[in-house]
Amino acid sequence: MNLYRYASPSTFYPLAGRLAPWFFAxxxxxxxxxxxxxxxxxxxDFQQGEGYRIIFIHVPAAxxxxxxxxxxxxxxxxxxxxxxxxxxxxxxxxxxxGAMFTFIALWTGAFWGKPxxxxxxxxxxxxxxxxxxxFLYVGVMAxxxxxxxxxxxxxxxxxxxxxxxxxxPIIYFSVKWWNTLHQGSSVSLxxxxxxxxxxxxxxxxxxxxxxxxxxxxxxxxxxxxxxxRERQASWVRELPEGKA
Amino acid sequence: MLTANNxxxxxxxxxLFRNLNLELNEGxxxxxxxxxxxxxxxxxxxxxxxxxPASGEVFWCGESIRAAKETYGKEMAYVAHSNGIKEELxxxxxxxxxxRLCGRGLDMETAESxxxxxxxxxxxxxxxxxxxxxxxxxxxxxxxxxxxxxxxILDEPLTGLDVSGVAMVEQMIRDHVAAGGMIIATTHxxxxxxxxxxxxxxxxxxx
Amino acid sequence: xxxLATVIQRDILLATRRRGDWLTAQFFFVLVVSMFPLGxxxxxxxxxxxxxxxxxxxxxxxxxxSMSRLYADDHRDGTLEQMMLSPYSNIVLALGKSIAxxxxxxxxxxxxAPLLGIQFGLAGKVLWILMLSLAIxxxxxxxxxxxxxxxxLGLRGGGVLITLLILPLYVPVLIFGAGAVExxxxxxxxxxxxxxxxxxxxxxxxxxPWVSATALxxxxx
Numbered sequence: 001m002n003l004y005r006y007a008s009p010s011t012f013y014p015l016a017g018r019l020a021p022w023f024f025a026x027x028x029x030x031x032x033x034x035x036x037x038x039x040x041x042x043x044x045d046f047q048q049g050e051g052y053r054i055i056f057i058h059v060p061a062a063x064x065x066x067x068x069x070x071x072x073x074x075x076x077x078x079x080x081x082x083x084x085x086x087x088x089x090x091x092x093x094x095x096x097x098g099a100m101f102t103f104i105a106l107w108t109g110a111f112w113g114k115p116x117x118x119x120x121x122x123x124x125x126x127x128x129x130x131x132x133x134x135f136l137y138v139g140v141m142a143x144x145x146x147x148x149x150x151x152x153x154x155x156x157x158x159x160x161x162x163x164x165x166x167x168x169p170i171i172y173f174s175v176k177w178w179n180t181l182h183q184g185s186s187v188s189l190x191x192x193x194x195x196x197x198x199x200x201x202x203x204x205x206x207x208x209x210x211x212x213x214x215x216x217x218x219x220x221x222x223x224x225x226x227x228x229r230e231r232q233a234s235w236v237r238e239l240p241e242g243k244a
Numbered sequence: 245m246l247t248a249n250n251x252x253x254x255x256x257x258x259x260l261f262r263n264l265n266l267e268l269n270e271g272x273x274x275x276x277x278x279x280x281x282x283x284x285x286x287x288x289x290x291x292x293x294x295x296x297p298a299s300g301e302v303f304w305c306g307e308s309i310r311a312a313k314e315t316y317g318k319e320m321a322y323v324a325h326s327n328g329i330k331e332e333l334x335x336x337x338x339x340x341x342x343x344r345l346c347g348r349g350l351d352m353e354t355a356e357s358x359x360x361x362x363x364x365x366x367x368x369x370x371x372x373x374x375x376x377x378x379x380x381x382x383x384x385x386x387x388x389x390x391x392x393x394x395x396x397i398l399d400e401p402l403t404g405l406d407v408s409g410v411a412m413v414e415q416m417i418r419d420h421v422a423a424g425g426m427i428i429a430t431t432h433x434x435x436x437x438x439x440x441x442x443x444x445x446x447x448x449x450x451x
Numbered sequence: 452x453x454x455l456a457t458v459i460q461r462d463i464l465l466a467t468r469r470r471g472d473w474l475t476a477q478f479f480f481v482l483v484v485s486m487f488p489l490g491x492x493x494x495x496x497x498x499x500x501x502x503x504x505x506x507x508x509x510x511x512x513x514x515x516x517s518m519s520r521l522y523a524d525d526h527r528d529g530t531l532e533q534m535m536l537s538p539y540s541n542i543v544l545a546l547g548k549s550i551a552x553x554x555x556x557x558x559x560x561x562x563x564a565p566l567l568g569i570q571f572g573l574a575g576k577v578l579w580i581l582m583l584s585l586a587i588x589x590x591x592x593x594x595x596x597x598x599x600x601x602x603x604l605g606l607r608g609g610g611v612l613i614t615l616l617i618l619p620l621y622v623p624v625l626i627f628g629a630g631a632v633e634x635x636x637x638x639x640x641x642x643x644x645x646x647x648x649x650x651x652x653x654x655x656x657x658x659x660p661w662v663s664a665t666a667l668x669x670x671x672x
Contacts, residue, residue, distance in 0.1 A: 080665075135619040142615050146606045149256055155669040156602050160616060163598060163662055167620050170651065174623035177647070178630060232257060294532060295672040317538030326529030332468035342530075344457045346537050371468075 009226050010235035012086055016219040023216035030209035037202035051115045056199075058108035060207035061101045062126075065133060066168075068098035068214060072140075073165035076158030086222075088154035089229075091161065092144060093221035097214045099137035105130050125179035129172045136164045150229060245269050245426060246291070246395060251300035253286045260286055261447050264300070270394070273417065273427040273442035275435070282448025284430040285325070285399055291428060292322040292397050304395075317346065321393035323401055327384045331373040335359055335383040338372060342387055350390055358386040362412060377404040385413065396420060398429040411436075454539040458547030459554065466555045472520075477559050480513035484567045495572045502571030503581060503632035504625075510560050510585060511592060511621050517556045518596035518617075519603070519610040521548055522667065526604050535671065545663035549590075549597040557589035573636075580635045580645075587648045588628040594659035595620050601666035623651055 038056035072091045079087035109127050110120045121127070140157050147153035230236050245268060252262040260283030268274055278284050289295045291302055293309045293316065302309045304316045329338050336355055343350035359368050362382040367375060372383065381404045388396060402410050414436050417427055421440055429435075435442075466473050487505045488498055525531035534544055564585055565578045573581065599617035603609035631644035 132619050132622055135615075139616040139619060142612060143602060146603070146608065146612055151254070152669055152672060156666065159662065159666055159669060160598075160602060163620065166658070167623075170623050170654075171619070174626040174647075178626040229257060232259070292536060294535065313540075314538045317536055320536070322533070322536055324529050324532055326527070326532075328529035328533040330465060330528060330530060332465055337464075341457075341461055342533060345454070345461070345534055347454065347539065 009086055009230055009233075013223055013226055013235075013239075016223050020216050020219040020223075023212045023219065027209050027212035027216060030205055030212060034202055034206035034209050037198065037205065042199050042202055049115075051112065054108050054112045056202050056206050058105055058112060059203050060210050061108065062105040062130060063207055064210045064214060065098055065102035065105050065130065068094050068101065069133065069137070069161075069168065070165060072098065073161050076161040079158050080155065080162070085154075085229075086226075088158060089222045089225050090218060091158060092154065093218040093225060094214065095137060095141050095144070095157075096221070097217050099134065099141065101210065101214075102130060102134040102137055106134060123179070125172075125176045128179070129175045132171055132175070133168065136168070140164065246302070246304055246428075248291065248302045249300050251287070251290060251297045251302070253283055253290060253295075254298045255283070255286060264445075264447065266445060268395075268426050268428065268443075270424045270426060271421055273421050273429070273437075273440060275442045275444045276428065276430045276447060277444055278430075278447040284447055287447055288322070288397050288399050288428065288430065292320060294322075318348075319394045320397065321388050321391040321395070322397045322399075323384055323388055324399050325403070327380045328387075329372050329380050329383055332371060334369050334371055335364060335375070335386070336368050338383060339387050339390065343390065346391070348392065354390055355386075358389045359383070361389065362386045363408070378406060378409060381405055382409060382412075385416065389416065393425075395426045395428070398427065398431075400430055400432070402431055402433050454537070455543050455547045455550075458534070458544055459551045462548065462551035463555060466551075472517075473555060476513055476517040476556055477563060479516055480509050480560060481563060481567065483509040483512060485570070488570070498570075499572040499636070502568060502573050503577075503636070504629045505571070506564055506567055506581065507585075507588075507625055507629040507632075510564070510589065511618065511625060512614075513560065514556060514589065514592040514596055515599075515614050515617060516610075518552065518593075518600050519613050521552055521597060521600040522604050523600070523609065526671075531667075532671065535667065541664035541667060542660045545597055545601070545667065546660035549593045549660065549663070552597065553590045553593040557585075557593055560589055561585045573632075577632060577635050580641045581632045584628040584631040584641070584645060584648065587645060587652055588624045591624050591648075591652050591655045592621060594655040594663075595624075597663045598659055598666055601663045601670055604667070604670040624648065627651065 034056065038053055042053070042056075044050055072094050075087040075091035075094070078084060079091065106127070109130070113122055113127075114120050140160050143160055144153045144157040147156055227236060247265075247267045249265055251264040253260045264287070266274065276284050276287060286295065290297045293302070293313070296310075304312050304319070307315075309316045328342070329335075330341075333341065336352070336359065339355045339359070340350050340352075343355075356365075356368060359365065359382075362385055364379060364382055364386065367379065372380060375383070381401075385401065401413050405413065410433065417429070417435070418438060418440055421427060427442075484506055487501065491497060491501070522531055525534070535541055537544075561582050564581055568574075568578050568581050596613070596617055599613040602616065603613045606612060627644045627648040631641035631648065634644055635641045
């Protein structure tokens with residue numbers, strides 16, 4: 001199998017078009033299963049009551065927010081190294097989804113925090129890192145939006161993305177350090193007492209659903225970006241939607 | 245000496261030119277022609293190494309200019325639209341500074357005589373901020389004279405110059421080529437170059 | 452090496468010709484710090500507690516204020532392109548510009564900071580640690596900021612954009628820098644924070660000029 005073939009926009013475009021609905025369907029099915037487990041199968045937590053169920057959204061969203069940033073950095077690195085246009089487009093297509101998951105993680109974190117900690121926001125190390133990750137996403141998107149020339153915009157965004165990904169562990173470490181220095185909250189999001197297997201399953205399935213959703217959305221977004229950028233190219237003109 | 249193979253250049257989504265080849269040897273001049281927005285400046289920026297072409301490569305003495313930055317930086321001088329002059333500094337300071345940044349020493353007498361040659365004897369010690377645009381252009385050209393570069397890449401060198409300034413540039417070009425130098429220039433004016441018959445290249449015809 | 456020295460000398464010379472701009476950034480630092488007691492109240496215990504953090508945050512902002520012009524002026528008059536075409540490495544150019552920025556804008560912050568610290572009731576050893584933490588931390592600010600300045604070169608609203616891009620990257624500097632001073636206040640000592648800050652400085656020194664040079668190339672194309 002020649003992988004390079006799939007790096008060509010003219011092959012990627014129809015392939016992504018065919019695959020996107022499947023990923024959407026998978027995302028939907030997995031989300032239904034995951035939500036069923038999290039609301040009806042998983043037992044009520046004896047300490048946290050029903051409110052803990054928000055972690056079935058919160059934890060997968062937090063995982064995704066970090067994964068997507070790393071995946072973006074991966075595409076950025078490939079794009080800068082081999083100057084492949086599709087990699088930049090993939091990195092760009094993922095950014096809004098990543099930012100959305102970061103936002104969801106923060107939002108649900110606040111909802112979880114209110115009953116558990118009695119405050120909407122606590123400067124917990126994880127929440128704070130997540131907030132900074134959100135700023136990093138916004139920075140990359142703002143930079144890309146501010147540059148009109150697509151080539152420069154792609155490459156500048158990719159470079160910033162790479163700088164960010166080197167910094168994320170340092171930021172995370174420093175925030176943890178800061179948190180211990182200031183004797184922050186003693187409750188931690190992940191120190192849920194002996195997580196039941198079924199809870200872990202629920203979270204994993206939800207995370208998979210989020211993955212499928214992210215891939216589907218990235219495909220759709222990448223397709224529309226390709227159409228817009230390559231409208232001069234012959235393969236676009238031969239498409240039924242290119243003839244209009 | 246300078247060769248370019250299969251250059252193509254894109255700006256935004258527009259293809260400016262494709263499969264452009266050129267070769268230039270010592271004692272030759274090349275005039276780049278083309279209407280506004282057809283890629284003359286883009287071509288010059290590719291040739292001097294500021295931008296990367298969408299495809300193709302530029303070679304200096306058989307070596308890619310990206311690999312030969314050290315030699316190419318010494319032997320090539322680029323005059324852009326902007327003059328590359330700091331307004332806070334005097335013409336003399338500007339010249340000495342750009343020479344040092346290129347790793348050359350420049351003594352005061354050489355700099356002064358170059359400035360005098362371009363008719364700037366009276367404003368050598370004024371801050372460049374008070375000079376007119378044409379005068380600043382002359383400072384840039386004085387820098388070019390002292391740069392000792394073999395290849396000059398000139399983007400609209402005549403902009404802002406008066407009649408005597410234009411004549412001076414024409415003389416500079418003739419002298420440089422006669423001494424075995426190489427020139428690539430764009431200009432909207434017809435140049436009076438006497439016996440010198442430059443090659444010409446038109447960009448963006450197909451667009 | 453000679454090129455590096457020339458780049459640094461050049462920027463310092465230009466700064467001496469434009470003292471007004473230079474004073475603005477320093478005055479901004481003083482002004483921002485002085486606003487906090489007015490907003491919070493003059494309780495000495497509270498001021499002593501927030502002092503290190505406030506001075507550090509103001510230092511970040513003041514650095515970014517002057518940073519947006521690091522390459523923009525040279526870009527506008529075409530000297531940046533000429534320097535990029537010089538026979539020397541662009542990495543050295545970016546390093547030189549960052550060092551020059553630190554000498555011009557970072558060192559004055561170190562000198563002013565103890566005076567502001569006194570206003571916040573800091574004294575003695577704490578002031579020394581404040582200066583020391585700024586001495587290690589502000590070069591990092593200049594090095595990382597240079598990346599932002601290069602990326603936002605010639606963009607509309609570049610000044611605000613650079614803040615958005617670079618402030619999150621400054622988080623570790625802020626934490627270790629302010630942490631060192633607070634640690635001294637609390638009697639824990641500052642060594643751990645200062646060593647981490649030093650490690651971050653070494654890392655930035657190795658990577659940031661390279662990234663800045665790449666960013667400049669991307670922006671000028």
